[in-house]
Every structure is written in C-alpha cells, then in structure tokens.
Amino acid sequence: MLANLVSGSVLLVLSIAYYVSAAAMPPSILDTTVPSSAFPKLLAICGAVLSVALIGQALYSAGLARARPSAAVPEERKEPGRLWFEHKRALGLLGIVLLFVLALELVGYPVAIGLLILAVSRYGGYPLSAMSVAVAIGGGLFFWLFFMVLLGIHMPLGLWSRLFAAAHGLPFA
The missing domain is CATH 1.20.58 (Methane Monooxygenase Hydroxylase; Chain G, domain 1)
Structure with a gap:
C-alpha cells in the first residue's frame, strides 16, 4: 500500500x-x-x-x-516471486513496444500498429485466431485513419510506399 x-x-x-x-x-x-x-x-x-x-x-x-x-x-x-514476475511481464511489454518503434519506418504505421495490437494480445494470453487478426487489422486501420484523416497528423507508410512510388515513377512525399 x-x-x-x-x-x-x-x-x-x-x-x-x-x-x-x-x-x-x-x-x-x-x-x-x-x-x-x-x-x-x-x-x-x-x-x-x-x-x-x-x-x-x-x-x-x-x-x-x-x-x-x-x-x-x-x-x-x-508471494516472494510474484513481484519479479510482474517486472518480467513489464519488460516483455517494453520489448514489444521497442520492436514496434523499430518496425514503424520499415512497414509503416498501419501495419506496425496492427502487429502491435496482435503481439500485445498474444502476450496477454489471448489465442491467435481469426478474431484476433481481424481486431489487429481493424485497429491498425482505425488508428491510421484517426491520426491521418481526423487529426491530420502524418504517419509513416513505411518502405512499401517508397517502393511503390519508385516503381511507378511517382515522387515520394
């Protein structure tokens, strides 16, 4: 307390x-x-x-x-070991967030946030299923639309958008 x-x-x-x-x-x-x-x-x-x-x-x-x-x-x-277990769980979440930050520029915000949602739900014990994948995809799209469309905040689209723009001769913004 x-x-x-x-x-x-x-x-x-x-x-x-x-x-x-x-x-x-x-x-x-x-x-x-x-x-x-x-x-x-x-x-x-x-x-x-x-x-x-x-x-x-x-x-x-x-x-x-x-x-x-x-x-x-x-x-x-x-429980003597319980407090350490909680710290290990927090360190695991920190590792997932660090992977999210590293993946952000490579795969882009919508994919990275979807993978973050899926990874955190799996880490929390939720089984991998069609529902968890659908929630991750929906969450990625929702947050990307929320920041890009509603708030007007630019979110990186990752390496894929640069490759698409280069392949089609488009200038990358």
Whole structure:
C-alpha cells in the first residue's frame, strides 16, 4: 500500500512536470490543426489521471486494512516471486513496444500498429485466431485513419510506399 502511494505520488509529480514541459514547446512550422504539443499533453494528462487513481487505490486499501486488520497481509509476505514476475511481464511489454518503434519506418504505421495490437494480445494470453487478426487489422486501420484523416497528423507508410512510388515513377512525399 505504501509503495503504491509513493509510486503514485512520484508519477503524479512526473506527469505534471511532463505537462509543463510539453506546454512550453514552441510552435512548429509543421503544426497542423493539432499542435505538436498535443500528444505529449495528452500523455501527461493520462499519466496524472492514472497516478491519482493509484493514490486513491492505495488510500482505499489502507482504509480497508484499518477496518479489518486481520485481513491485511503485507505485500512482501504474499508471494516472494510474484513481484519479479510482474517486472518480467513489464519488460516483455517494453520489448514489444521497442520492436514496434523499430518496425514503424520499415512497414509503416498501419501495419506496425496492427502487429502491435496482435503481439500485445498474444502476450496477454489471448489465442491467435481469426478474431484476433481481424481486431489487429481493424485497429491498425482505425488508428491510421484517426491520426491521418481526423487529426491530420502524418504517419509513416513505411518502405512499401517508397517502393511503390519508385516503381511507378511517382515522387515520394
């Protein structure tokens, strides 16, 4: 409980600092209707909301522990290997995200985000099926259309678009 309270507080301070630094970003000549600081601000807000939720959960758990002291079991005595297992799971997700970033320029955003959705669902234990592939394809198309069409933010199409443009004598933008 104390670890969640401390972690939530530290993450809240980091989220606020991240928002302040995002707000201080100068406008870019490449800005469209959505400024370049919009996504970092959104991340900071999401981080702050999740931090407040973690703090609230820690305070709620502390209240329950005080109400029923016999039911409270310190986290250290629950399962010794469980905390390391959770860290290994987080490192696995970090590896998947790093592969996504590396694949982004090669295969393009729509394919890379679809593969990310599929990889995360498989990593979470969801079986590979026609439904999971359909969700990955739909998610890739949805996010690409959301950023490109709705928000007007350019997303890389990858090596395939350059090869197509070169094969047809088109200038690549």
